[in-house]
Amino acid sequence: MAERNNKGSLLVLVALAVVVLLAAQVKPAVAGDYTTYMQNKVRDIVKANRAVAPGFIRLVFHDCWVKGCDGSVLLERADKQAEMDAPQNGGIRGLDVIQTIKDALAAFDKNVTCADAVVYAAREACYVLSDKKIEYAVDGPGSHKDALTSSMADAGALPPPFANFTDLVANFNAKGFTARDVVVLSGAHAVGQAHRPTFESRLDKSVSGRGEINGWYQGEVDRVSNASPTKAVHNNVRDLYKAEAEPGVLDNGYYKANLQNTVLFNSDWTLRTDTAAASEMQQYKDSAATWYALFGEAMARLSRLPAEGATLAVPRTKCSTAN
Structure with a gap:
């Protein structure tokens, strides 16, 4: 009987441990529902691509500063007249990693947009490159809507490196x-x-x-x-x-x-x-x-600049095209 009780107690403890673990995975790490699980998922991808991590910080600025955080900088156009084709965006890096992040998070939450992925990549790049010194709140999946279009001319909103x-x-x-x-x-x-x-x-x-x-x-x-x-x-x-x-x-x-x-x-x-x-x-x-x-x-304020143009009702499946 004592052995049976001990086994029962052990099962209860194991069950409690599982509940605690699951609770930790879904506990919001920051504002909205960008959870600890999602944060760690993105963080691991950024760590694996540390060489291009500075590019994620640049990317969120170049995306959000133009017409809000809408992932428009990721869109390609056959006529090479998209934002990414503008001189201001020369040398942008890590676009394939943004797709990887989006796909990894979409498996957990279907509301994740490409624009979300840009914001999250930048947040974790700041954390990783600062040796855990910089961490800030971002909004959860679906908060940053994906743009329908992208125009080279819009990149003119970015501050030029020659400015006074x-x-x-x-x-x-x-x-x-x-x-x-x-x-x-x-x-x-x-x-x-x-x-x-x-x-x-x-x-x-x-x-x-x-x-x-x-x-x-x-x-x-x-x-x-x-x-x-x-x-x-x-x-x-x-x-x-x-x-x-x-x-x-x-x-x-x-x-x-x-x-x-x-x-x-x-x-x-x-x-x-x-x-x-x-x-x-x-x-x-x-x-x-x-x-x-x-x-x-x-960076938190930058990451909340709302989309100013037309956006999709659902996330883009492929970040380089408007579905």
Whole structure:
């Protein structure tokens, strides 16, 4: 009888353990119903594709900034006039991984859209590349609707790398973001790569002559990017000589680089021309924790920009086509 009771108790304990495990899998990790299970699924896929993880952060900005988070940047057109074909989107990476994420989550929740997958990939890329320092709330499956169409002309809404500070602030204000957000989100340039057309004007000797870029850095960027088969170079000076497949670390290192004139884009350096922006960069350079918190909060707002154009009633099956 005692043995039977012990077995019964053991079965109860096992059942309770299963209930606890299932509860942990469906407990919301963040806002909406982006569950712990889904989060971990995406996180594992991002970890397996760490080399292109910085591209997911760029991708969510390039998608959501245009006409809201609608996955339009993923759409292809036979006439090569889609958003992805615009010069602003040159070098976008990881589109196949977005499809993998979408398919993996759709098996768990049929409401997952391609736009959701872009948002989730960026969130987990921030978490992985920051060594677990950046984590922010995102909305659940179906919150980000998939677009019907995509146009190259719409990519003009993106802030150009050649912009001055006044133009950058105006661009951000138009999306409901502030001058401080310009400084905070620019910190994403701690990781990723850029291609020569986006910074080639900065390689002119007159630019270093005016003190707008470190002369040594200018020369090395010129040399390294010229030697690259894709004419690309890491955004971060500390990664200058690393292999292109090495993704770097998402931290406050961008601000130290900017304050030392070792940044690629004019839109980076121009933050130095505004007193408040320069002061904020010094603050983020001195306090990584401050920047981590502000960056996560800004990314959460970015990830909730609503779709502005026509969207599908159901998710796109293949992210590159409108069903």
